[in-house]
Amino acid sequence: MADLKELAAALMRGDAPAVDKMTKEAVNAGIGVKQILDDGLIAGMQVVGERFKNNEIYVPEVLIAARAMYTGMKVLEPLLVKAGVKPVGTIAMGTARGDLHDIGKNLVSMMMRGNGFKVIDLGIDVSPQKFVEAAKEEGVNLIGMSALLTTTMPSMKATIDELQKAGLLKKVKVLIGGAPVTQRYAAEIGADGYAPDAASAVDKAKALLGM
């Protein structure tokens, strides 16, 4: 029986084999991918975040939970990614310089792929120069930046400044997100768009490309 609360609990204790099994069970039970993500994997990770914040658990436990989350995401990815669809746009995505968090970025990437975008994954700790190089690539019309630390948010501004200097802001739109990022911050640094979660990131990306 697929129980998303149990899935969240398995993720919280970092039990990757159980997360794998329960995610598959949830899929087989016909539960929607978004619901499995929201009420299972993301719900579990939110609790992990609270416990981490309250010093009830530490980095190793969080890492183990993150690994368990990937196990579940791996099961869901093929369901999100539709094969053979002509890309509706191409987004180069990365986590801001100095930032090693990649779960949110990967979720956004999965959702983008699932909605017909081609995603160029630049990885974590991406320098403004690397974003600029990616923006020059043929076909790239969106730059996606994720930041989870207040200390790495300024690198988003530095990237936009570099894109501006290189004359690339006419070619690409910039979309940003991540837990500490807000619409207000996006407006402040001159980003074209902000999204609070992976699903809205897709909507925003489409809107930015006039779809």
Ligand code: B1M
């Ligand atoms: Co870190 N960490 N962490 N961490 N970590 C946070 C972010 C923190 C809030 C925890 C806390 O104190 N409560 C805190 C940041 C405080 C701050 O700056 N305000 C923090 C800290 C302090 C740190 C370290 C400094 C800890 C230390 O070493 N002392 C360190 C920094 C390392 C570095 O980056 N240089 C660190 C390390 C780590 C781990 C490596 C252990 C691990 C990361 C593993 C990994 O990513 N592979 C980790 C984790 C897992 C977390 C928490 C617990 C969970 C983050 C996460 O994955 N959330 C986090 C606490 C929390 O957020 N509650 C925390 C789930 C994910 C789906 O959400 O990424 O927000 P999120 O993505 C969402 C949206 O934001 C949005 O869509 C996603 C899906 O809905 N979104 C976008 C994201 N990117 C987007 C881009 C878009 C649009 C939307 O457009 C392009």
